Each structure stands twice: as C-alpha cells, then as structure tokens.
Amino acid sequence: MAKGYLITFEGLDGSGKSTQALKLKEALSRKGYSVVLTREPGGTPLAEEIRRVILTPTTEPLVPMAEILLYAASRAQHVENLIKPALAEGKIVISDRFIDSSIAYQGYGLGWDVEVVKAVNRMAVNGLMPDLTFFIDVSVEKALERIKGRQHRAEADRIESREMLFHRKVREGFIQLSKSDSRFVRVESEEHSIESIHRDIMEILQRKLNI
Numbered sequence: 001m002a003k004g005y006l007i008t009f010e011g012l013d014g015s016g017k018s019t020q021a022l023k024l025k026e027a028l029s030r031k032g033y034s035v036v037l038t039r040e041p042g043g044t045p046l047a048e049e050i051r052r053v054i055l056t057p058t059t060e061p062l063v064p065m066a067e068i069l070l071y072a073a074s075r076a077q078h079v080e081n082l083i084k085p086a087l088a089e090g091k092i093v094i095s096d097r098f099i100d101s102s103i104a105y106q107g108y109g110l111g112w113d114v115e116v117v118k119a120v121n122r123m124a125v126n127g128l129m130p131d132l133t134f135f136i137d138v139s140v141e142k143a144l145e146r147i148k149g150r151q152h153r154a155e156a157d158r159i160e161s162r163e164m165l166f167h168r169k170v171r172e173g174f175i176q177l178s179k180s181d182s183r184f185v186r187v188e189s190e191e192h193s194i195e196s197i198h199r200d201i202m203e204i205l206q207r208k209l210n211i
C-alpha cells in the first residue's frame with residue numbers, strides 16, 4: 001500500500017492557506033491519490049464542537065490556559081480519530097492548520113511560554129508530526145485586506161478582532177518556526193497569484209516527497 005503523508009498549511013488568517021489547501025487536494029486527486037482535506041480546530045464531529053466553543057464569543061472570556069487546552073483537545077481528537085486512520089490507509093492528509101498554529105497563536109501571539117505550549121501539544125499529537133508544512137507568508141496588512149474581501153464567511157470571531165500587534169507577533173512566530181525545522185517551506189504570498197503559488201507548491205511536493 002502507498003505510504004500516507006501528512007501535509008499541513010500554516011499562516012495568518014487571510015494568508016491564502018485554505019485556497020491553496022483546496023487546490024492541492026484537487027490536483028493530487030486528479031493525479032489519482034486518495035486525499036483527505038481537513039482543518040483545525042475541527043476535523044471530526046467532536047473536534048468541530050470544540051471549535052465552536054473556542055471561536056464563539058461569550059460573556060465569560062476564555063482564560064489563556066483553557067484556550068491552549070481546548071485547541072490541544074480538539075487536535076488530539078483529530079489526530080486519533082481522523083488523521084492516523086487515514087494515514088494508516090495510505091491516504092494523503094492535508095490539514096489547514098495543525099500544531100504550529102498553537103505555537104504561533106497561543107505561544108508567540110498570546111505570549112504564553114512557548115515551551116509549555118509545545119509540551120501540551122506534543123501530548124496532543126502523540127508522536128505524529130507533519131511530513132511537510134507550507135507556511136504561506138503575507139504581511140499582516142495584506143492578510144487583513146484579503147479577509148475583508150471574503151464575503152462568504154463570518155469573520156467576527158474573537159481571534160480575528162484582536163489587534164494588529166497580536167497578528168504581527170503570530171507572524172513572527174511562524175517565521176521563527178519555519179527557520180527551525182526542515183519540514184517547513186515558507187511560501188511568499190504577498191505579490192504572487194493563487195495560480196503561481198499553487199505551481200510552486202506542486203513543484204516543492206514533487207521535489208521533497210516525490211508525489
């Protein structure tokens with residue numbers, strides 16, 4: 001049976017991750033691969049419930065540790081009930097966000113101890129790390145501009161309403177992470193079209209994973 005691969009997309013809200021994840025899924029499916037496209041927080045029914053709890057504004061704000069643990073809880077469900085079984089069947093799993101989002105948002109963004117966030121999430125993924133991670137990089141200004149252009153989504157969640165400084169710290173977190181491990185590929189998205197980024201991604205995939 002073919003070997004399964006876990007490919008993740010990371011970046012700011014509005015960077016273009018979901019667009020690229022979907023295009024990659026379609027391209028690999030056309031090539032005959034069995035592909036599962038999923039997302040975090042979410043991906044299984046219970047993990048999607050946890051997503052709703054995290055992203056729905058409430059009168060009682062989530063304390064930072066509860067936020068870290070809820071993202072990690074949703075990730076643990078996702079890993080055990082969706083990602084690992086699909087990989088065991090030889091499928092390619094593409095996840096729109098994974099462990100690095102917690103390190104960038106809850107660690108670098110919120111300012112929680114990055115080592116604590118990493119430790120909690122190491123338990124959540126239970127040894128499963130991506131084979132390849134595309135960090136789709138844009139400036140905070142461009143990301144917000146793209147979000148404003150999106151009409152089909154309710155964007156008023158608590159995270160996107162946080163101010164620019166927070167997003168700058170998150171971006172810096174992704175930049176640091178992308179330099180720390182060879183599984184990352186940083187893809188510049190500021191001035192590049194959706195199609196040209198997609199072509200670059202296909203070429204990198206061919207070179208790195210031979211798929």
Ligand code: ADP
Nearest residue numbers: 012013014015016017018019146150192193194
């Ligand atoms: P994310 O999943 O990172 O939040 P999306 O993929 O939903 O971002 O993209 C946000 C918006 O920006 C969408 O309207 C999308 O069509 C647009 N977009 C994505 N990539 C590009 C690009 N390279 N150039 C211009 N617009 C883009």
Ligand code: TYD
Nearest residue numbers: 012013014040041071097101102105159160
């Ligand atoms: P997502 O659905 O990817 O939003 P978008 O498509 O707009 O990028 O993610 C929802 C929000 O959850 C997003 O603002 C990032 C945040 N998030 C974290 O803070 N930590 C995490 O571990 C994950 C997976 C997401």
